[in-house]
Amino acid sequence: xxxxxxxxxxxxxxxxxxxxxxxxxxxxxxxxxxxxxxxxxxxxxxxxxxxxxxxxxxxxxxxxxxxxxxxxxxxxxxxxxxxxxxxxxxxxxxxxxxxxxxxxxxxxxxxxxxxxxxxxxxxxxxxxxxxxxxxxxxxxxxxxxxxxxxxxxxxxxxxxxxxxxxxxxxxxxxxxxxxxxxxxxxxxxxxxxxxxxxxxxxxxxxxxxxxxxxxxxxxxxxxxxxxxxxxxxxx
Numbered sequence: 001x002x003x004x005x006x007x008x009x010x011x012x013x014x015x016x017x018x019x020x021x022x023x024x025x026x027x028x029x030x031x032x033x034x035x036x037x038x039x040x041x042x043x044x045x046x047x048x049x050x051x052x053x054x055x056x057x058x059x060x061x062x063x064x065x066x067x068x069x070x071x072x073x074x075x076x077x078x079x080x081x082x083x084x085x086x087x088x089x090x091x092x093x094x095x096x097x098x099x100x101x102x103x104x105x106x107x108x109x110x111x112x113x114x115x116x117x118x119x120x121x122x123x124x125x126x127x128x129x130x131x132x133x134x135x136x137x138x139x140x141x142x143x144x145x146x147x148x149x150x151x152x153x154x155x156x157x158x159x160x161x162x163x164x165x166x167x168x169x170x171x172x173x174x175x176x177x178x179x180x181x182x183x184x185x186x187x188x189x190x191x192x193x194x195x196x197x198x199x200x201x202x203x204x205x206x207x208x209x210x211x212x213x214x215x216x217x218x219x220x221x222x223x224x225x226x227x228x229x230x231x232x233x234x235x
Contacts, residue, residue, distance in 0.1 A: 174203075194223055
């Protein structure tokens with residue numbers, strides 16, 4: 001259900017419906033570590049400090065896995081028995097957002113100057129949609145000074161929220177079915193989305209409109225990734 005890489009690419013992590021979070025060293029065979037969530041894992045993110053994983057599961061639990069101590073250092077349950085569908089961490093580690101099956105986003109401030117994730121300070125509760133949020137995503141570093149939260153939903157829309165006050169900036173309308181995934185360009189100027197309507201779309205954040213539709217799949221498109229590196233294009 002979730003996969004990601006450590007910043008240097010030395011190891012990767014995964015979260016599964018089997019209730020585990022696993023760490024895989026790409027230089028060695030097999031799984032090196034396994035953490036039991038006791039519920040089907042829907043989402044896993046790596047804190048920018050590269051030493052903690054945060055997981056969300058079908059039972060509504062959010063857990064922080066301290067890779068240095070090799071243990072669970074924190075556990076939160078924003079809504080009992082309401083699946084945590086997606087987690088996102090601000091690039092500087094200052095905020096964590098969790099989105100659930102009720103269309104609610106819970107926002108915590110991570111206390112500055114503290115290297116551990118154990119101090120979650122409740123900041124905001126946002127009723128973003130009236131049905132499932134399938135993906136939430138905070139904008140990247142080079143989007144500064146603007147900070148946005150994107151929420152992709154089963155209501156076929158993606159909403160863009162200003163993190164300063166969590167006011168609604170834009171609603172991206174164009175997909176016809178569930179929107180499963182989204183990813184910002186490195187400068188936050190564009191957003192790519194993937195939907196059950198079989199398409200992926202490229203959106204201009206300034207215009208709030210889609211500028212390209214990617215068609216060709218015959219069933220739901222549930223995941224998207226964007227290669228947005230700084231390499232010079234070949235002449």
